[in-house]
Amino acid sequence: MTTTSNPVRTPTPNRVRRPLPAVGSQLFLLLLTLGFLAPVAWAILSAFKPAIDIIRYPLAFDPTTFNLDNFTEMFSDIPIGLGFLNTGIVLVVKGAITLFFAPLAAYAFAKYDFPGKNLLFGAVLVTLMLPTIVLIIPLLLEMKELGWVNTYQALILPGSVDAFAIFWMRQVIAAVPDELLDAARVDGCGEFGIFWRIVVPVIRPGLAGLAVLTVMNIYNDFVWPVVIASSERMATLQVMLSTLAATISGNKIGADYATVTGELLAAASVALIPLLVIFIAFQRHFINGILAGSVKG
């Protein structure tokens, strides 16, 4: 590719090199993006097609035939509203616990010296490495002991002050200058007041990132809920979606398969959309939060 520089524009000061395969890399990014967005777009668009067309013509989209049949069928077949309610309750309470107590603990780890600190923080790091599944058996037994099987507290409390959240927030809070905290102390601010009135406002971008990640993790959580909240009354949205799979593999014949597929895509779309909206609205905070909090090369 020949580079035609615009004579009017002054060259940028720290120009590195000619972007050699600019067209090639742009094309590469574009194709990859298409591949990343296609499954979601395909599912949402297909959910509006007549069920039989989804399996007969999986690649054809005729907007004139679009309708809401799959959605109305799905809403009458599975109590997805209850799933949203259960997920919503867990999301609000567990999210609030994590977003308050994880930064608070992280503040102690980042800005205080106290005996036992390294031991505790080491425990945080070990927890990060443990597979969730290791804790499933004893946690289930513990919940049975407590009589918490199929309750909200069983969905909310385990994992509520998340180790990753503490790890991430510790890095964010460590970057807050000590002078700022000392100045507040001189002004007579209490230790909690320093956290609440100085640290929290300063780390707000990081907190916003943590909020998006926390909402996402809780909304998408599956392994623990499927074990502990298997009753129909307590099932979260994801648990409901997963039992839909059992239905589909049980009815793999002809039109029946089409109906189930239509409902399944409708349910998946309904589950996808809230999170996509939240993410697209707050994605700057989320991405910048990760960028600010990750390990530096």
Place this chain on the structure above:
Amino acid sequence: MTATIAPETVRPAPRSRRGASRFPLRRRLAPYVFVLPFVAVFGAFSVYPMLFTLRLSFTNWRGAGSAEWVGLDNYTYLLGNPGFWSSMANSGVLWLLIVPVQIAVALVVAVLLDNAKTRLRGFYRTAFIVPFVTPLVAIAQIWVVLFDQNYGAINGALNLVGLPDIGWLTTSEWAKPTLALLFLWKTTGFIVIILLSGLQAIDGSVYEAAALDGASRTRQLWSVTVPLIRRTMMFAVILQTLAVFQMFAEPYVVTQGGPYSSTTTAGYYLYNHITRGDLGTGAANSFLLVIFVMVLSLAFVRLLRAKD
């Protein structure tokens, strides 16, 4: 052991104004109060269950009745069991299908997104992370429909260009790549963002120097970029190694570990013990998996240190 951060080295003045040589009691107690909620949740729902699992792994308990101490029997049973080894091998193959491809693609994408001359950077960044935020169960269900042998859109597209149907989820040779594709699709965007954070810490002048020395773009990527973000890359590799060996929800929803156990991952095999009520063996399996993953992570860290 003293911590590396000494908060008071910069400005000793406020301390002397308080008139005490040591910090006041309130300040010494505060951190304990702040970590208390974490310690309570952590102790009750992580440490206690972990110790319980450890004890359980030395018994033959099946969820009811009395537990009999069997020493290392569960461990020796697993280590001599082909099912255990084939679950580890399945996860190993998935690791090979996922991690090298993912790191390479994510690195190229991150470098392109870090280049200010690339157009639509914001759009791409958002688009790549969309799969990461979608609920795994929902997308796994979509995968089942897309890759269906008879009615799926993927085989539909293959037929359009004259290729025959592929049994993506029904043959043991294709089931693993299909799951790997799901995993790659779901998490590559996140790895891009992590690598991007490493790239943004690089001083642009090193590239100018490399360009002046006549290094080509590919050469720059290999000789300048990769060494400078080695730590971030290793972080990503460790993160994904943990995730691949723990992989559970993907085979649970998409393949139920089949066909012919070809997608029974280490995490899924562990779950099988639980559903059979064989809790002692399940607990032992958990610890074998943890030990394996930790050794692997430490090996990666060593590898990194050796290069320094």
